[in-house]
Amino acid sequence: MSDARTGRLPASPTIHGRIVRLTHWLNALAFLILLLSGWKIYNASPVFAFRLPSELTLGGWLGGALLWHFAAMWLLALNGLLYLGHGFLCGHFRRKLWPVSPAAVWADIRAAFSGRLAHDDLSVYNAAQRAAYIALILGITLLALSGLAIWKPVQLAPLVQLFGGFDTARVVHFVAMALTLAVTAVHVLMVVLVPRTLLAMLIGRLPTVRSPQ
Amino acid sequence: MIKLKMGERFAALRNREIASLERRLFLRQGLSMGALSLLAGCNVTDEVGVENALRKISSWNDTVQAKLFDPKRLVEEYPASAIVRPFPFNAFYDEDGIPAVSAADFSLELAGLIRERKPWSLAELYALPQVTQTTRHICVEGWSAVGQWSGTPLRHFLERVGADTSARYVGFKCADDYYTSIDMATALHPQTLMAFRQDGDVLPAPNGFPLKIRVPTKLGFKNPKHVRAIFVTNEYPGGYWEDQGYNWFAGL
């Protein structure tokens, strides 16, 4: 079916808006830079009894890693504020991430494992997705706050106290990284299993014309 | 308990891998994009451009930190029971490179925008009024240790020698050829000390005999040891690590 005037196929419905796509990919970039440079910084003085694989780190040496880390934090923070502002003010979160109940999440996870989780309408997130995205938003928020605490332990002393001291804030920062990374890994795995979602997150819609409803 | 383990850990760290790693790395490896370019499957050819961009952001971070710095906000003080002993040694060289400064021959040189630039002997410095602080030293590497330092507030000294406290920077040169500099606002902070003593004794050689500038509002590498000259200037003086890429303001 083609449009009589332009001769083009009618546009398929938008699944992800421009701001969500833009902020999503900028966030993924910032997260990757922070992750890999953060590992190098961790290795300079590990809080735990292990080091992270040096080949996987960014920056070459501690000073280089710090330059990357404290540059990418701005991208993460400003981009994150745009995403959160848009999410809260334009109803995006209310529409797409809410409501989410533990029972629904559990049911969807079980359905996913038995291969029964439906993906026919990509404009609606299932409960497991909602839970994962909320977890990622909270994880990055915790990363940013604990990061601020160890970056400015004197000027932001009350924040450090909230985390129970400088050393605990470092541990919180690391653990928040590990948990966020774990959820991200599951997230990316799911995308690999349902690659159509990737296309939608890249160009906003699916290229195929959907049959009129 | 955690403190003890941390103490052991950084002692071990300094002495082994990290020390040698850093010695190798301080011959500047650049900002190798290693993993990122691997993931992107490309060669990052324009490393100089990337480095310049990152350094610009770093000096923007200096500006932000100067704004964030509250000259009246005091650093938290700790009880004596929190002091880490022995206090970790950290420098750009091993312990065998610690400079042997002679107390008798020592003189602190003054230069730049200072009215009375006569050198100070150790006896004259020791006669200055002193205060004691028990504060946390935080290293750029991530470890931290509470220590106790006694000495003269740098502000008192700068005013005494007629330094131009409207100038932008205070720089330090050290007997081990280390050098660094801080912003005037931090130099005038009440807890920025010319430390002559640590933990009740004359400053031990590994920790900076005879003079260390204790700046509890900045990372450890902004706390120069074995200081032999102080100068005041409006021209950016940089620093040993700062010139290699560490952030200059390095405020806490």
Ligand code: HEM
């Ligand atoms: C290369 C890595 C990544 C890929 C390929 C990827 C892919 C995707 C895709 C395809 C979607 C849409 C899912 C759907 O329509 O069903 C999505 C949504 C989302 N992703 Fe990612 N992602 C990546 C990294 C990340 C990272 C690192 C985070 C955060 C730590 C993240 C957080 C999110 C969030 C919060 C959403 C929901 C967006 C919204 O609607 O507000 N992603 N991602």
